[in-house]
């Protein structure tokens with residue numbers, strides 16, 4: 001759930017940052033030395049092979065996990081806040097599990113959000129004819145659109161999205177990522193964890209590639225679009241600076 005209690009951030013303002021961040025499970029760090037800045041209107045993609053530490057990083061940015069070192073700043077607040085507190089301040093999170101109430105209808109799902117259903121439908125008008133159905137009976141793509149629409153309708157200042165595209169057809173992935181880009185173009189700061197490298201490069205401004213819990217490349221997406229293999233090489237350690 002999200003809320004918008006802060007004044008909207010101006011472009012170029014850093015609204016989310018990780019400084020020397022380390023985090024993990026049960027006291028041990030599985031990600032370390034994470035340095036990241038996200039400005040209003042910017043889409044930052046976290047890429048990397050399975051197990052590289054993308055989700056762990058995202059959950060720590062959200063406040064689901066506490067840092068074991070370093071800190072996260074959200075909208076100027078560098079205290080170790082929990083997810084519900086960051087949500088109240090204007091952070092929206094979509095986790096890998098589809099954030100949809102399967103027993104409720106599409107409409108009920110939208111009404112449970114903090115934003116207006118009409119704002120949600122402005123992102124995905126194709127959902128409208130299906131909103132009377134129980135969400136559990138919608139397709140995977142429709143469920144994901146519903147989840148993203150509900151979060152975006154709440155007008156978050158920061159959106160963290162983990163593998164929106166998991167198991168979905170390329171055209172749906174494109175739709176979802178285009179909506180994320182549109183939201184960023186209205187000023188939302190976005191961090192996107194994505195497996196589809198080419199699709200991510202199309203919408204991202206900045207890319208961080210992770211390997212074994214560390215950043216191995218930070219670069220403007222535009223520099224990588226013609227050579228996405230450079231990224232997947234890094235997944236397996238090829239092309240990494242010695």
Ligand SMILES: Nc1ncnc2c1ncn2[C@@H]1O[C@H](COP(=O)(O)OP(=O)(O)OP(=O)(O)O)[C@@H](O)[C@H]1O
Nearest residue numbers: 025030048049050051052053054055056057193210
């Ligand atoms: N709940 C957990 N408890 C213990 N270890 C975990 C937990 N979740 C993830 N890990 C471990 O942390 C490391 C990083 O996992 P993480 O999910 O952050 O990677 P990822 O890059 O998001 O991978 P994927 O693309 O497969 O989701 C992995 O070694 C993983 O096994």
